Amino acid sequence: MRDAFIELDGVEKVFDVWRRTGFMKRERHRVRAVDSLSFTVARGEMVGYIGPNGAGKSTTIKMLTGILTPSGGRLRVAGVDPSRERMRLAHRIGVVFGQRTTLWWDLPLIDSYRLMHRMYRIPAARYRENLERLTELLDLGGLLDVPVRQLSLGQRMRGDIAAALLHDPEVLYLDEPTIGLDVVSRTRVRDFLRRLNAERATTVLLTTHDLRDIEQLCSRVMVIDHGRLVYDGALAGLHEAGESERTLVVDLERELPPIEAPAPARVVRVEGPRQWLAFPASASAAELVAKVAARYPLVDLSVREPDIEAVIARMLGPSGGAPEPPQERAGRTPS
Numbered sequence: 001m002r003d004a005f006i007e008l009d010g011v012e013k014v015f016d017v018w019r020r021t022g023f024m025k026r027e028r029h030r031v032r033a034v035d036s037l038s039f040t041v042a043r044g045e046m047v048g049y050i051g052p053n054g055a056g057k058s059t060t061i062k063m064l065t066g067i068l069t070p071s072g073g074r075l076r077v078a079g080v081d082p083s084r085e086r087m088r089l090a091h092r093i094g095v096v097f098g099q100r101t102t103l104w105w106d107l108p109l110i111d112s113y114r115l116m117h118r119m120y121r122i123p124a125a126r127y128r129e130n131l132e133r134l135t136e137l138l139d140l141g142g143l144l145d146v147p148v149r150q151l152s153l154g155q156r157m158r159g160d161i162a163a164a165l166l167h168d169p170e171v172l173y174l175d176e177p178t179i180g181l182d183v184v185s186r187t188r189v190r191d192f193l194r195r196l197n198a199e200r201a202t203t204v205l206l207t208t209h210d211l212r213d214i215e216q217l218c219s220r221v222m223v224i225d226h227g228r229l230v231y232d233g234a235l236a237g238l239h240e241a242g243e244s245e246r247t248l249v250v251d252l253e254r255e256l257p258p259i260e261a262p263a264p265a266r267v268v269r270v271e272g273p274r275q276w277l278a279f280p281a282s283a284s285a286a287e288l289v290a291k292v293a294a295r296y297p298l299v300d301l302s303v304r305e306p307d308i309e310a311v312i313a314r315m316l317g318p319s320g321g322a323p324e325p326p327q328e329r330a331g332r333t334p335s
């Protein structure tokens, strides 16, 4: 293993939450958001960090940046305890929260960058050079003079990513950087991250609900559930562990009884002339399509990729909750 750049050893985070239980009555609840979490990330690695809603991903990232202090355990980034030396570490890390912006809402994009220039005391030549490079790579040229509130979501996200990198951080934390982006913006962001990691060896920790972000970017993926690490390894291994399935959606000429598909493929849903067939993610869709097409009057078809929640739910078994039946999902266009 190369030298560990990020190190967590038995890290915990417990929140005390007060809930109203009646008039003038409150009850204290303890939420264990992160539970004896241990892992290391080497310098230059690009790691996917995934898990269901509320699993503790954002809490982990906030502890890694020093925004939150762990309730227990040991945490180091570049040998530094983030919550104790937050300011010192700030020069070495960059963070993007897809759900909210770090940019000044009413100011043109370039003004936010100028403020960062001063805040991080970036040497003038390096600032100019980075600004130029990031503007080009993230295609921000026409947007620098636009107030942030007038940017589209995808434009704003690219603006945020540039802001996080102006000071040449050694590590970049991305908390759902592709959320809500269309296919074109998503691809652009992915291409950029791949290049950043390859050319500048920036260490990247990426949280996402889109499995294709991981597929295209990360050779290693960590899965967290209820604050605990439940998987750490290659994405392929995750598919195996989760017996992950894809879904073939076919439109037949007319309403027919469920298709008799070659096992292990099987029909999981029928709605009029449309039928949904689940099959192992590792199997060839072309083979299944050919077999179905040979016996049934096909009009149209599409293949849905497994989503992370379903894969994880399967991996966690019955205690992790049964996977939801495949559903119509707007905006899940293959990219």
Ligand SMILES: Nc1ncnc2c1ncn2[C@@H]1O[C@H](COP(=O)(O)OP(=O)(O)OP(=O)(O)O)[C@@H](O)[C@H]1O
Pocket: 015, 016, 017, 031, 032, 033, 051, 052, 053, 054, 055, 056, 057, 058, 059, 060
């Ligand atoms: N400031 C807080 N106060 C109290 N509870 C919190 C706080 N922040 C997070 N939690 C709780 O901690 C748990 C983990 O939340 P976290 O935001 O880390 O999840 P997540 O994995 O990022 O989920 P998502 O995929 O929905 O973004 C949740 O139960 C959440 O309600």
Ligand SMILES: [Mg+2]
Pocket: 057, 058, 059, 175
């Ligand atoms: Mg989150």
